[in-house]
Amino acid sequence: MKKLELNTIINLSNFEGKALVSIYMPTYRAGIEVNQNRIILKNRLNEVEDKLSSLGYTKRDVENLLKPAYRLVDETIFWQYQEDGLAIFISDDFFTYFTLPVKFKEMSIVSNRFYIRPLLKYFTQLSQFYVLTLSLEDVNLYEATPFEINKIDSPQIDEIVKNFVPGNELHQEATSPKGAARGGFGGRLHSLHELSKTEKIEISNFLRNIDKEVCKLIDDTRKPLIIYSVEYIYSMYKEVSSYKNILDEYIKGSPMEVKEKEIHEKATVINSKLIEKKIEEDKNKFLELKNANPQLVSEDVKELVKLSFAGNIEILFVAEDYQLFGRFDEEKFEVEVTNEETALNTDLFDFIALKTLFNGGKVYVLEKENLPIEKPIVAILRY
Numbered sequence: 001m002k003k004l005e006l007n008t009i010i011n012l013s014n015f016e017g018k019a020l021v022s023i024y025m026p027t028y029r030a031g032i033e034v035n036q037n038r039i040i041l042k043n044r045l046n047e048v049e050d051k052l053s054s055l056g057y058t059k060r061d062v063e064n065l066l067k068p069a070y071r072l073v074d075e076t077i078f079w080q081y082q083e084d085g086l087a088i089f090i091s092d093d094f095f096t097y098f099t100l101p102v103k104f105k106e107m108s109i110v111s112n113r114f115y116i117r118p119l120l121k122y123f124t125q126l127s128q129f130y131v132l133t134l135s136l137e138d139v140n141l142y143e144a145t146p147f148e149i150n151k152i153d154s155p156q157i158d159e160i161v162k163n164f165v166p167g168n169e170l171h172q173e174a175t176s177p178k179g180a181a182r183g184g185f186g187g188r189l190h191s192l193h194e195l196s197k198t199e200k201i202e203i204s205n206f207l208r209n210i211d212k213e214v215c216k217l218i219d220d221t222r223k224p225l226i227i228y229s230v231e232y233i234y235s236m237y238k239e240v241s242s243y244k245n246i247l248d249e250y251i252k253g254s255p256m257e258v259k260e261k262e263i264h265e266k267a268t269v270i271n272s273k274l275i276e277k278k279i280e281e282d283k284n285k286f287l288e289l290k291n292a293n294p295q296l297v298s299e300d301v302k303e304l305v306k307l308s309f310a311g312n313i314e315i316l317f318v319a320e321d322y323q324l325f326g327r328f329d330e331e332k333f334e335v336e337v338t339n340e341e342t343a344l345n346t347d348l349f350d351f352i353a354l355k356t357l358f359n360g361g362k363v364y365v366l367e368k369e370n371l372p373i374e375k376p377i378v379a380i381l382r383y
Helices: 006-013 034-054 058-074 117-124 153-161 177-181 199-219 233-242 260-292 303-310 348-358
Strands: 020-026 085-091 092-099 108-112 130-133 139-146 150-153 225-231 311-320 325-329 336-337 363-367 377-381
Touching: 006 117, 006 348, 020 034, 020 058, 034 058, 034 085, 034 139, 058 085, 058 225, 117 348, 117 363, 117 377, 130 199, 130 260, 139 153, 139 260, 139 325, 150 260, 153 199, 153 377, 199 233, 225 233, 225 260, 233 303, 260 311, 260 363, 303 311, 303 336, 303 348, 303 377, 311 348, 325 348, 348 377
Parallel strands: 130 225, 311 363
Antiparallel strands: 020 085, 020 108, 085 092, 130 139, 139 150, 311 377, 325 336
């Protein structure tokens, strides 16, 4: 799978031409539905053919332009390695595609720029976080997004765990959910206050050593760290850790023998709450500014095109399915709204979102009903 990075999106957005083709479609990974993938792509390509013909392209020109995409239709191996969505970008001398773990809605667009917003929604959802599975017999650190999880190998952590020899009773930590619910040790309940002074010192030193290695491995201390452990270990680790972004909510229970997929699912639930909370905070910020300082927000598309170009948007809220076509003359600093999908026009909402992101602003691509007000695009400004 090609990795989607900000530079990739920037490169795609820099393409300009008479007829740049963007295709998005959902894909099936397995089962009899896999056969639908080819049919969906054929239908999208047929629609593109009609649009190109209406723009004056000859049949031969259309065939030459779409040839790489039609080759995909017949590639059996290609369809055996799909995720949840497929994005394809085509121009006269360029062709690329991305298979991504997100279900795209079917669409095919011909414009003077590639249509990027579905990729933007995916990219802006790639909030990274860490997961630390903690027990006295096994410790693992993972880096994750809502779409994937990867273990970070650490021989140093493995060595610390291997050399940790607690008291006999402490060495019997349960590995089953039932055992974890009892506290994780030899069948008798263990909470923090039930541990002896020696046990607390042993475990605290162990966790402190683990934390030193964890902090070395984390490359961005702004990313949240989600702990997966029994209750007393979580409490003790949080007390000794120097990492400042450990979430208060954690995955309760023993992580021993829990599969990576389940770890990811449980951690993603917690991370999603964090994301939703931040979105609500920013939406409330917009509403407060709209009432108290209306000059610090904007709902006007033409104004937002100019503000995004100048780098004056702090936070943008844009509807994922709404399109508005037009042109922006950078030299004259003028915006024309035509709302016609032609080879000379671009989606102005895409333009605003891309410029905001590239200029360091925050972009939320949301369903229209989840926007702060009943407008398809609004922003908090940087004045």
